[in-house]
Amino acid sequence: MKILNVDQIRALDQSTILHEPIAPINLMERAALAFVDWFIDHFPVTTPTKVFCGLGNNGGDGLSIARLLLERDYPVEVQVVRYAPRESDDFMHNHRRLKLVTENIKYIEFSRDIPALRHNEVVIDAILGTGLSRPTEGIVKETIAAINRAPASVVSVDIASGLYTDQPNGPNDVIIEPDYTVTFQLPKLAFMLPKNGRYVGNWQIVDIRLHKRYIDLAPTAYYFTQPSEAKLLLHKRDRYANKGTFGHALLYAGSFGKIGAAVLSARACLRSGVGLLTVQVPRCGYLVLQTAVPEAMCLADDHQTLLTGATEISSPAPTDFTTIGIGPGIGKAPETLAMLKKLLPTLKKPIVVDADALNLLSENRELLDQLPPNSILTPHPKEFERLTQKWDNDYQKLDILREFAKKYTIVVVLKGAYSAIATPDGDIHFNSTGNPGLSTGGTGDVLTGILTALVAQGYDSVEAAVLGVFAHGLAGDRVAEQRGPIGMVASDVIDALRWD
Numbered sequence: 001m002k003i004l005n006v007d008q009i010r011a012l013d014q015s016t017i018l019h020e021p022i023a024p025i026n027l028m029e030r031a032a033l034a035f036v037d038w039f040i041d042h043f044p045v046t047t048p049t050k051v052f053c054g055l056g057n058n059g060g061d062g063l064s065i066a067r068l069l070l071e072r073d074y075p076v077e078v079q080v081v082r083y084a085p086r087e088s089d090d091f092m093h094n095h096r097r098l099k100l101v102t103e104n105i106k107y108i109e110f111s112r113d114i115p116a117l118r119h120n121e122v123v124i125d126a127i128l129g130t131g132l133s134r135p136t137e138g139i140v141k142e143t144i145a146a147i148n149r150a151p152a153s154v155v156s157v158d159i160a161s162g163l164y165t166d167q168p169n170g171p172n173d174v175i176i177e178p179d180y181t182v183t184f185q186l187p188k189l190a191f192m193l194p195k196n197g198r199y200v201g202n203w204q205i206v207d208i209r210l211h212k213r214y215i216d217l218a219p220t221a222y223y224f225t226q227p228s229e230a231k232l233l234l235h236k237r238d239r240y241a242n243k244g245t246f247g248h249a250l251l252y253a254g255s256f257g258k259i260g261a262a263v264l265s266a267r268a269c270l271r272s273g274v275g276l277l278t279v280q281v282p283r284c285g286y287l288v289l290q291t292a293v294p295e296a297m298c299l300a301d302d303h304q305t306l307l308t309g310a311t312e313i314s315s316p317a318p319t320d321f322t323t324i325g326i327g328p329g330i331g332k333a334p335e336t337l338a339m340l341k342k343l344l345p346t347l348k349k350p351i352v353v354d355a356d357a358l359n360l361l362s363e364n365r366e367l368l369d370q371l372p373p374n375s376i377l378t379p380h381p382k383e384f385e386r387l388t389q390k391w392d393n394d395y396q397k398l399d400i401l402r403e404f405a406k407k408y409t410i411v412v413v414l415k416g417a418y419s420a421i422a423t424p425d426g427d428i429h430f431n432s433t434g435n436p437g438l439s440t441g442g443t444g445d446v447l448t449g450i451l452t453a454l455v456a457q458g459y460d461s462v463e464a465a466v467l468g469v470f471a472h473g474l475a476g477d478r479v480a481e482q483r484g485p486i487g488m489v490a491s492d493v494i495d496a497l498r499w500d
């Protein structure tokens with residue numbers, strides 16, 4: 001699913017009006033109805049509801065929502081924040097229609113007009129939408145601050161009032177902190193960014209049938225992975241396949257005290273459909289790995305506690321494997337750096353690089369040029385900062401991410417809520433699955449195993465990253481559903497993986 005910018009959203013609105021065709025006021029009514037359908041599913045008809053409206057089209061939506069809820073017998077009170085002398089045409093139209101239904105419309109011009117809010121009430125926030133053009137101030141700012149202080153639940157219409165759709169807010173901006181955002185048709189870029197979490201709440205999309213062809217043709221660099229899109233990426237298995245069909249992966253993982261990382265990524269790799277798996281671990285990990293993961297072959301490194309790449313027994317050269325995953329638990333010993341330095345120039349096919357292998361790259365940035373094209377790097381934000389630079393805000397972080405992926409012709413999975421996957425072409429795919437239960441040691445190692453397995457099976461690197469990150473998050477969601485997010489451990493995520 002595409003993520004469009006504010007100008008495109010506005011043009012999409014116009015394109016729908018022109019091509020359907022539909023009168024703007026009827027499109028607003030459709031949006032309000034979609035919101036109301038959602039609202040009815042979430043709040044009973046007895047819920048005291050205060051609708052706060054601005055004077056633009058977001059406010060117009062609010063007025064229409066208020067009328068539709070009144071018609072459905074919700075106890076609704078309308079508060080219009082009168083911050084400017086002019087209202088939008090559709091606001092005025094809906095204002096007239098609302099006045100036919102209720103007398104109960106109040107106007108907020110001064111602080112004393114802001115109503116008290118109780119904990120059993122629900123606030124519908126329709127003050128400002130995607131038309132936000134400057135920080136909130138005056139009575140708008142005061143009203144927003146009062147709503148944020150109140151114990152009432154808050155549902156924002158389209159986007160929280162005061163939050164920019166696709167540009168950074170200032171540190172002192174006053175923005176609604178909703179429990180829910182019900183947004184129209186498409187996700188907004190602002191929802192993907194960690195710093196905006198409290199200004200988004202639990203967000204949901206409602207379909208208002210905007211012009212599909214416009215969306216299909218609109219250029220964008222931002223995507224949000226839908227379940228149907230992930231499913232389309234999945235390769236079908238040939239009835240006559242054999243294990244050679246699905247690649248032979250080599251994992252370099254583990255060091256003394258971190259053999260668990262090797263076990264987790266190996267198990268995840270096997271559970272993600274790799275044909276054959278060899279894991280190279282320091283000698284101290286040999287018995288552990290052979291016992292914990294009998295399906296994998298194990299190469300014991302010559303070194304007792306860390307990886308050097310050298311093995312006593314003869315084995316295929318690293319270049320003979322379909323792909324390599326490197327990093328989980330390997331540490332940053334000089335011998336391991338030497339291994340990486342020797343290994344990288346020999347490789348031609350994409351590999352998967354994680355954890356301490358990334359930290360070694362950060363400390364030896366000249367090695368980045370040696371990464372095989374289309375390799376996948378999976379940093380969490382701290383690792384990414386070490387690889388690149390500090391950023392002032394999440395939008396700048398996305399720019400740095402995009403430039404980094406383009407510069408080195410690699411795929412970068414910046415992990416976290418809504419993991420951002422940057423492609424060598426400059427696109428960014430945000431993942432839609434996962435939950436805070438995944439914030440537990442070892443889930444990143446699991447992801448490395450998954451991605452290594454997909455690359456070994458012949459998935460293109462971008463598809464491997466989009467599908468693998470989606471499946472990893474979905475497995476986490478299954479675990480959270482069954483046992484709650486708090487007790488989740490990385491092994492649960494492996495057990496919950498499904499590829500259908």
Ligand SMILES: NC(=O)C1=CN([C@@H]2O[C@H](COP(=O)(O)OP(=O)(O)OC[C@H]3O[C@@H](n4cnc5c(N)ncnc54)[C@H](OP(=O)(O)O)[C@@H]3O)[C@@H](O)[C@H]2O)[C@@H](O)CC1
Binds near residue numbers: 027
């Ligand atoms: N697109 C779609 O598909 C559909 C969109 N729909 C709805 O339309 C909404 C967008 O409506 P919108 O463009 O009228 O913008 P909105 O945010 O209501 O207000 C803009 C007004 O506020 C002003 N203003 C700006 N910043 C301000 C500030 N800080 N403090 C005070 N004022 C400020 C601004 O002033 P100006 O910048 O012009 O000076 C302008 O007058 C969208 O979110 C959705 O709810 C649906 O109905 C149908 C389908």
Ligand SMILES: Nc1ncnc2c1ncn2[C@@H]1O[C@H](COP(=O)(O)OP(=O)(O)O)[C@@H](O)[C@H]1O
Binds near residue numbers: 380415417472473
């Ligand atoms: N709040 C969250 N929502 C969704 N996914 C999350 C969240 N927190 C963490 N994750 C996921 O969990 C994984 C954590 O990886 P990482 O930080 O490398 O952990 P570790 O190194 O301990 O294995 C990543 O895939 C990340 O996207």
Ligand SMILES: [K+]
Binds near residue numbers: 126129158160
């Ligand atoms: K709003």
